[in-house]
Amino acid sequence: MTTRPWDLPAPEPSPGSLPAVLGLDRAALRALAMEWGEPSFRGDQIFEGLYRHRWDTWASFSILPGTFRTRLQEGRPIGLPEIVESVPSTDGSTKHVFRLADGLRVEGVHMPYRDRSTLCLSSQVGCAMGCTFCATGSMGIGRNLDAGEIVGQVLAMLRRHGGSPASPVNLVFMGMGEPLHNLDHVLRAFRILSDPRGLAISPRRITVSTSGLVPGIRALGSHHPRPRLAVSLNATTDAQRSRTMPVNRVWNLEALGECLGAFPLQRGERITLEYVLLRGLSDGLEDGRRLAAFAKRFPSKVNLIPFNATESDPRMADFQPPEESRIGELCRILSDSGLTVSVRRSRGQDVAGACGQLVRKRGFRA
Ligand code: SAH
Ligand code: SF4
Numbered sequence: 001m002t003t004r005p006w007d008l009p010a011p012e013p014s015p016g017s018l019p020a021v022l023g024l025d026r027a028a029l030r031a032l033a034m035e036w037g038e039p040s041f042r043g044d045q046i047f048e049g050l051y052r053h054r055w056d057t058w059a060s061f062s063i064l065p066g067t068f069r070t071r072l073q074e075g076r077p078i079g080l081p082e083i084v085e086s087v088p089s090t091d092g093s094t095k096h097v098f099r100l101a102d103g104l105r106v107e108g109v110h111m112p113y114r115d116r117s118t119l120c121l122s123s124q125v126g127c128a129m130g131c132t133f134c135a136t137g138s139m140g141i142g143r144n145l146d147a148g149e150i151v152g153q154v155l156a157m158l159r160r161h162g163g164s165p166a167s168p169v170n171l172v173f174m175g176m177g178e179p180l181h182n183l184d185h186v187l188r189a190f191r192i193l194s195d196p197r198g199l200a201i202s203p204r205r206i207t208v209s210t211s212g213l214v215p216g217i218r219a220l221g222s223h224h225p226r227p228r229l230a231v232s233l234n235a236t237t238d239a240q241r242s243r244t245m246p247v248n249r250v251w252n253l254e255a256l257g258e259c260l261g262a263f264p265l266q267r268g269e270r271i272t273l274e275y276v277l278l279r280g281l282s283d284g285l286e287d288g289r290r291l292a293a294f295a296k297r298f299p300s301k302v303n304l305i306p307f308n309a310t311e312s313d314p315r316m317a318d319f320q321p322p323e324e325s326r327i328g329e330l331c332r333i334l335s336d337s338g339l340t341v342s343v344r345r346s347r348g349q350d351v352a353g354a355c356g357q358l359v360r361k362r363g364f365r366a
Contacts, residue, residue, distance in 0.1 A: 020079020
């Protein structure tokens with residue numbers, strides 16, 4: 001049997017020699033304070049300093065006793081990833097490139113809207129899943145991000161763009177990587193980001209998007225609280241889905257549908273089905289009808305994503321976005337079946353920051 005990349009042990013997160021404090025949840029920071037002979041509430045103060053006040057140097061932590069602050073300054077980096085490149089798009093969104101402690105790079109996207117902003121986060125350097133329409137998939141997997149590298153993307157983007165408590169922030173794990181292949185760190189980041197004493201982002205505003213890793217979906221469902229679930233369906237027959245998404249050869253549409261039907265939902269919660277429209281491959285009217293039937297097996301909403309090309313990638317030559325008229329026809333089929341449907345007009349296309357365009361073309365470090 002061939003080894004599937006996602007069955008390999010999850011690659012280790014950052015090999016940094018001094019563990020950064022970013023990524024420790026409040027309980028861990030309290031334990032750290034006590035380890036260093038300080039009362040545990042000092043850990044809460046560090047947490048609030050990092051996430052509520054968003055201080056980024058130890059010098060700002062004047063609430064801590066001087067000796068403790070000096071020890072932290074000397075012994076524990078905060079660990080904020082550095083933004084080494086920011087590319088603004090004409091549509092108002094900005095793609096950011098983060099350099100991690102070991103020099104590897106990942107990308108995140110800030111998307112402002114009138115009354116809120118959405119941050120698109122990476123969970124891995126590259127991705128092991130190999131979906132053929134996705135530029136990230138062509139990179140292969142570098143390593144998992146740790147929780148600090150995930151929350152660091154949020155802090156760094158909020159610092160850059162501001163972000164007042166009055167305008168809510170949505171977080172979507174739709175950048176590089178398969179988040180359910182790195183569930184422990186994604187969930188730890190989720191706990192930190194939603195902690196009421198820090199950024200206090202509502203769990204309802206945090207969404208994890210998976211290519212359909214059935215055991216990962218089951219594991220996510222066993223946690224409470226947890227982020228919302230989005231699933232990249234992208235095809236309505238096993239033949240087509242297996243061609244573009246190798247994960248379908250292991251967990252096919254029936255296994256996925258069964259697993260989603262059993263996923264424990266909160267009252268009013270729905271699973272988002274993302275569906276990339278590839279002209280002539282996944283955008284037929286029959287596809288629309290099969291998609292509707294799949295989506296009606298559980299509370300759901302459908303998000304159609306016209307394919308975004310990455311010009312420089314020869315593998316993408318096989319794919320075209322759908323005709324505009326076809327998008328309308330598919331929306332009608334879905335809404336006539338009683339489903340909520342939206343079309344994702346991907347932001348940041350001109351700066352290769354849209355869905356499926358996040359790729360480090362010259363390898364993980366460049
Ligand atoms: N790995 C996760 C999340 C990141 S991809 C996942 O696959 O769900 C985020 C979304 O972008 C997914 O729904 C994916 O299907 C979609 N996508 C990937 N490549 C794309 C492309 N070239 N054009 C449009 N959407 C794409
Ligand atoms: Fe990975 Fe998602 Fe791209 Fe597939 S679509 S290769 S799972 S990032």
